[in-house]
Amino acid sequence: MVFGFLKKRRREEIRAQPFPAEWLAIIERNVPMYARLSEADRDELLRRVLVFVDEKNFEGAGGLEMTDEVRVTIAAQACILLLRLDDDDYYPALKSIVVYPAAYTVPRKESEGGIVREDDAVHLGESWGHGAVVLSWTSARRGAADPRDGKNVILHEFAHQLDQEDGAADGTPELDRLAFYAPWARVLSEHYLALRTAARTGRKTLLDQYGATNEAEFFAVASECFFERPVQLRTRHPELYDELARYYGQDPAEGSASA
Structure with a gap:
């Protein structure tokens, strides 16, 4: 106290x-x-x-x-x-x-078919x-x-x-109200699965396809796009934009449009 x-x-x-x-x-x-x-x-x-x-x-x-x-x-x-x-x-x-x-390397160990391989992975951030x-x-x-x-x-x-912050890296941060979790889960899950499909089929996307790695990476990639390409995100993925706008409490598309 x-x-x-x-x-x-x-x-x-x-x-x-x-x-x-x-x-x-x-x-x-x-x-x-x-x-x-x-x-x-x-x-x-x-x-x-x-x-x-x-x-x-x-x-x-x-x-x-x-x-x-x-x-x-x-x-x-x-x-x-x-x-x-x-x-x-x-x-x-x-x-x-x-x-x-600059970019840095991190030791990595992978196992496939009983064979263990060790090398260095290049990272830009963690x-x-x-x-x-x-x-x-x-x-x-x-x-x-x-x-x-x-x-x-x-x-x-x-x-x-x-x-x-809630102890799990799962693409769902702490939301203000319990009622917000259901629409968040529906919208982000739909867009995450759509990005995975696009990445698998080679279709171009607004969102960086690294976001198809898992739900946590999808949230991080979507957040990048929300702040950096907000007008395009609002136009092409309005439901996703609205969920991020409600979470962050910001409407960067309006700021970009008037800039």
């Missing part, structure tokens, strides 16, 4: 601080999605970035030197997902963001359920620079964090 009160008071103090001009310049330069937001949302985003950077541990790996540019670029996009969510804990399970300079997000800075910066290509590793991995 006392800890919660002190944490809330500290956050209020951090949110009240002037936002550093050099940080704002980083966001305006590296996160063009920021320009789409309303004035009120831009102000709220900056407040959340202050708290996020203060509370999360950023670690450079593979020779990357951690800088404000890396921290603020990542924090701004992570906090875009939280703008209208009642998420006072700012990704509560997340403790560290580990950043490599979301771990036990307190870490891992990112490639090259991929993170590239994804942020083009807010209309539907590919953003930061949005993708932090969507996984939201999904994992």
Whole structure:
């Protein structure tokens, strides 16, 4: 109880601080999605970035030197997902963001027909359920620079964090009301199965076909598309768009249309 009160008071103090001009310049330069937001949302985003950077541990790996540019670029996009969510804990399970300079390799072991093969898998990002997000800075910066290509590793991995907050990486984050779960399950399941069929038959899709891997990847891919290609998603998949808009509490298609 006392800890919660002190944490809330500290956050209020951090949110009240002037936002550093050099940080704002980083966001305006590296996160063009920021320009789409309303004035009120831009102000709220900056407040959340202050708290996020203060509370999360950023670690450079593979020779990357951690800088404000890396921290603020990542924090701004992570906090875009939280703008209208009642998420006072700012990704509560997340403790560290580990950043490599570029794509990195992870040992992989596969077994097929009794034969075990070991090699290295190339990764651009990962979301771990036990307190870490891992990112490639090259991929993170590239994804942020083009807010209309539907590919953003930061949005993708932090969507996984939201999904994992209830303890399961299953493509269904915690929803506000019990009544929301049934339509969510129906709509996302239909679109996930349709994406799997399209991937299997070679048909082109708006959603990245990596989302056909499993339900968790589908939610992360759909979230990328929702924020980066919202007009196209609303036009081609209106039910999916509406479910994501209700969950995130945002309507980025309107912001894109007026930008």
